[in-house]
Amino acid sequence: MVEGGAVTLDDIVFGYDVARPILKGVSIDVPPGQTVAIVGSSGSGKSTIGRLLFRFYDVGSGALKIDGQDVRDITQESLHDAIGVVPQDTVLFNDTIYYNIAYGRPEATRDEVIEAARAAKIDEFIAGLPDGYQTTVGERGLKLSGGEKQRVGIARTLLKNPPILLLDEATSALDTETEAEIQSELQAMGEGRTVITIAHRLSTIAHADRIVVLEKGVIVEQGTHDALLEREGRYASLWNMQAAEDEAA
Secondary structure, eight states: OOSSOOEEEEEEEEOSBTTBOSEEEEEEEEOTTOEEEEEOSTTSSHHHHHHHHTTSSOOSEEEEEETTEEGGGSOHHHHHHHEEEEOSSOOOOSSBHHHHHHTTSTTOOHHHHHHHHHHTTOHHHHHTSTTGGGOBOOGGGTTSOHHHHHHHHHHHHHHHOOSEEEEESTTTTSOHHHHHHHHHHHHHHHTTSEEEEEESOGGGSTTOSEEEEEETTEEEEEEOHHHHHHHTSHHHHHHHHHHHHHHHO
16 A cells, blocks of 8 residues: 655666666655656666556566555555556547546546546636537547647546656647646646656756656766756756757747
8 A cells, every 4th residue: 555655766677678778777766745857868768667667567676666665565456546647648538538537536426527627727628518528539539639638637647646646758749838838737736746757858847856867777867957957967968959959949
């Protein structure tokens, strides 16, 4: 049973192929209620950490712990109950918007579903649809825009009310304006929860309590956004590169 929601990666070594380790002795401590962002270039191993957290794979050596318990000793069901995930592309069922939100906690009351939609700032949009909450979203949510799909996913996760939140490139498929709008909902959702954010766009994680920079499966630096910029290391160069790209766009 997860209580506080502390997450610890203790000297983790892991590779999908044993001969090619992706994570090479990674240790990260995420205290309850804190937001830790994991960043790095493509192939650095950041997304692998999310898969290990859900126990889609077990670590090669070291340990991944929640509240001091090795996840290998926790049932898959209680592990999944404890963690809410907002992925890059929220998976929606070809059913009603109501069903897709309520999937987070099927026994929830209608009022609770609507409250979750309100907190995700999608209630007004739903109310404006001819069939309201009974509107079907289409195959894989095709009738909704990317931002609307993400908001349904956020409402679903809010309804689930997990102590640990994994934001896995949650806004990377959105345009800049929609990303900025949804960022505030994601930050509000993280309040009082342990949050692990895996991100490519650094502007979305500048507020994190700690930023961990991975390169080729090794932590090369960590600290707050301001401290890392002052250090003028790997994070600062990634930040400056993205800023230049944004200016050129």
